[in-house]
Amino acid sequence: MINIRHALNEYLFNYGGHIGYSVKKEERRKGYAKEMLKLALEKCSDLGLKKVLLICDADNIASSKTIKACGGILENEVLEEDTLIQRYWIEL
Numbered sequence: 893m894i895n896i897r898h899a900l901n902e903y904l905f906n907y908g909g910h911i912g913y914s915v916k917k918e919e920r921r922k923g924y925a926k927e928m929l930k931l932a933l934e935k936c937s938d939l940g941l942k943k944v945l946l947i948c949d950a951d952n953i954a955s956s957k958t959i960k961a962c963g964g965i966l967e968n969e970v971l972e973e974d975t976l977i978q979r980y981w982i983e984l
Contacts, residue, residue: 894928896935900945907972909979910936910944925958933962937984944984950976 894913897904904910911932915924929946936944946964948955956964956978964980971977 894932896932896939898939898941905945906970907947907977909947910941911946920954925954926961929958929962933982933984942984944982946980946982947977948980950978956980 893915894911897908897910897912900908900910911929913925913928913932915928933944946959948959950956950969959980959982963982965982967979967981969976969978
């Protein structure tokens with residue numbers, strides 16, 4: 893599953909990002925997330941976005957690796973309640 897958010901409200905800017913994705917537990921570690929994200933980035937470019945924000949929990953190593961593999965640059969880490977989240981930007 894993947895969601896593309898064309899615009900960011902305050903909450904999405906701080907905690908959600910332009911793209912959200914999930915891979916069924918049994919299908920993880922097969923490269924699906926990276927391929928899904930690459931396709932979503934192409935679509936974002938087609939929509940006219942110049943850069944996109946992706947956010948993941950700091951302890952979600954698989955997601956941070958996926959984001960970095962697709963060009964993500966860590967901007968900062970933010971504490972949301974008791975969860976440390978990472979905010980990445982990808983230039984399109």
